[in-house]
Amino acid sequence: MTIRRPSAARTARLLAATAVLGGLLAGTVAPALAAAPERTAPRAAPAEAPATVTVTGHGRASAAPDLAILSVGVEAARRTAKEAMAAQNAAAEALLAVLDKQGIAERDIRTDSLSLSPVYTQNTAGESKVTGYQAGQSFSVKVRQIDRAGQVIGAVNDSTGDSVRINGVVFDVADPSALRVKAREAAYRDAYDKAAQHARLSGHQLGRLVSLSEGESARPGPGAAPGIAHDEASVPMAPGEIEEQVTVSAVFELV
Numbered sequence: 001m002t003i004r005r006p007s008a009a010r011t012a013r014l015l016a017a018t019a020v021l022g023g024l025l026a027g028t029v030a031p032a033l034a035a036a037p038e039r040t041a042p043r044a045a046p047a048e049a050p051a052t053v054t055v056t057g058h059g060r061a062s063a064a065p066d067l068a069i070l071s072v073g074v075e076a077a078r079r080t081a082k083e084a085m086a087a088q089n090a091a092a093e094a095l096l097a098v099l100d101k102q103g104i105a106e107r108d109i110r111t112d113s114l115s116l117s118p119v120y121t122q123n124t125a126g127e128s129k130v131t132g133y134q135a136g137q138s139f140s141v142k143v144r145q146i147d148r149a150g151q152v153i154g155a156v157n158d159s160t161g162d163s164v165r166i167n168g169v170v171f172d173v174a175d176p177s178a179l180r181v182k183a184r185e186a187a188y189r190d191a192y193d194k195a196a197q198h199a200r201l202s203g204h205q206l207g208r209l210v211s212l213s214e215g216e217s218a219r220p221g222p223g224a225a226p227g228i229a230h231d232e233a234s235v236p237m238a239p240g241e242i243e244e245q246v247t248v249s250a251v252f253e254l255v
Helices: 008-034 081-101 146-159 177-201
Strands: 051-063 067-078 109-122 128-143 164-172 206-214 242-254
Touching: 051 177, 067 081, 067 109, 067 146, 081 109, 081 128, 081 146, 128 146, 128 164, 146 164, 177 206, 177 242
Parallel strands: none
Antiparallel strands: 051 242, 067 128, 067 164, 109 128, 206 242
């Protein structure tokens, strides 16, 4: 029997055909493998947010005032605007001189307003006519020796004649920061106690502080009232107490 061996040319053609077929098979399988979706790990369930309680705390602190703020002024009415302003200027200078004699420093005297306006009069026919002018000036005066506030008012009233106007007086503290600190501490304690009570009532324990905010502080102060007499001629005064109020809003966790 005769065995024929393939020629070299035929062997080369078979190898080339095999390589081409392998490339085609590889080209069709690779995209299929690339398109296969990736497996992802399952997502963990989100942690449950802790319960919270929101409370409002109020704090107050009071102290005796150490400052009196007087509102005084002068007015003058004359036939012309120039005459009214001149009379107002003279009255204001007299007022400032009295305050200087009472030991009030220049830094404690401030002009709050200055005005000049016509004065109208109606005639028999009902028509309005300018018959004069009125000028005025008001001052804010700080009296740092509060027990002398009545004496200063009396001196102003006695020395400046009918042109003076006493508009009012309020009492205050020169430095309210210490009073505000006490009121703030009281407000926070009030908020904390309220939150702790809510925690007990709901079967929880009070956790960490989440947020804290403070509202505007208030200081309602009394005005003047009779009550304190002085040896010298003066106006009786009753300073009372100055109260600072602070409000805070707090959020606590419940655990």
